[in-house]
Amino acid sequence: xxxxxxxxxxWVDQYSDYLFxxxxxxxxxxxxAQDLISETFLAGLKSMKNFxxxxxxxxxxxxxxKRKIIDHYRKSNSKKGKAEVHINYKDDESEGDWLEERVADxxxxxxxxxIQNEELGEAIYNCLDKxxxxxxxxxxxxxxxxxxxxxxxxxFDITPSNFWVIIHRARTAMAGCMExxxx
Amino acid sequence: MGLFKIDCSNGKMLCDxxxxxxxxxxxxxxxNLYLIVCSECRSYTSNNNKLTKALxxxxxxxxxxxxxxxxxxxxxxxxxxxx
Numbered sequence: 001x002x003x004x005x006x007x008x009x010x011w012v013d014q015y016s017d018y019l020f021x022x023x024x025x026x027x028x029x030x031x032x033a034q035d036l037i038s039e040t041f042l043a044g045l046k047s048m049k050n051f052x053x054x055x056x057x058x059x060x061x062x063x064x065x066k067r068k069i070i071d072h073y074r075k076s077n078s079k080k081g082k083a084e085v086h087i088n089y090k091d092d093e094s095e096g097d098w099l100e101e102r103v104a105d106x107x108x109x110x111x112x113x114x115i116q117n118e119e120l121g122e123a124i125y126n127c128l129d130k131x132x133x134x135x136x137x138x139x140x141x142x143x144x145x146x147x148x149x150x151x152x153x154x155x156f157d158i159t160p161s162n163f164w165v166i167i168h169r170a171r172t173a174m175a176g177c178m179e180x181x182x183x
Numbered sequence: 184m185g186l187f188k189i190d191c192s193n194g195k196m197l198c199d200x201x202x203x204x205x206x207x208x209x210x211x212x213x214x215n216l217y218l219i220v221c222s223e224c225r226s227y228t229s230n231n232n233k234l235t236k237a238l239x240x241x242x243x244x245x246x247x248x249x250x251x252x253x254x255x256x257x258x259x260x261x262x263x264x265x266x
Contacts, residue, residue: 008258008262009259011258012254012255012258013251016246016251017245020246021244024244033244038257041258042257042258042261045261045262046261120240124237142203143238144238144245149205164196164199164200165196167199168199171199171202171231171234174234175230175233178234179230
């Protein structure tokens with residue numbers, strides 16, 4: 001048997017950031033992303049007994065989330081076409097020329113850098129997941145949530161020099177991990 | 184010059200501190216002097232700057248504590264309902 005266990009009480013803390021970045025790169029809307037994630041968690045709960053433990057919890061949740069994202073687009077697609085503007089040029093050649101098609105493409109950015117940017121958050125949380133848990137937690141608090149050094153030292157009961165060693169290890173690991181694909 | 188003498192691991196630590204703007208003036212001077220002589224530290228610094236920049240990028244989203252609390256509540260309700 002596999003040793004992949006499922007524990008829904010830890011889902012929010014462990015995966016919500018990664019899932020959120022994953023979703024937002026694909027739907028581009030905070031609120032929709034929120035909804036999709038909570039739906040994913042709830043769907044996960046309902047089908048917990050189907051979790052065979054062949055994949056990790058995270059992979060399993062992502063596969064549910066992907067379904068949810070597809071569903072979201074299906075839904076919004078079925079509403080499409082109801083509010084489009086059609087200009088009649090009375091000329092056979094431009095028949096079917098829709099107003100949307102006449103909007104200029106943004107010329108100042110290339111597809112590549114927007115893809116890179118959209119998926120940056122996903123890459124960062126992916127790398128963060130690979131760090132040891134304590135390191136990741138401290139690095140997160142310091143770098144993303146902007147806690148004071150002193151507050152973190154108190155909470156984890158470590159000395160400042162201890163703290164900086166942990167930060168150093170985390171940064172080195174993060175940079176190494178990001179370097180492969182991103183920086 | 185004894186005052187300014189630091190080694191590589193020390194230099195890297197100062198560089199980390201510098202990312203969070205928590206270095207004193209003396210430490211900044213030490214770091215910058217050290218960067219002149221240590222190429223390894225220079226490349227570490229440049230990577231470190233990129234990492235900080237990437238982390239601060241607007242494209243990195245994080246779920247706020249209150250949003251997480253809300254998600255947890257929802258999950259808990261569902262869990263209780265299933266039992």
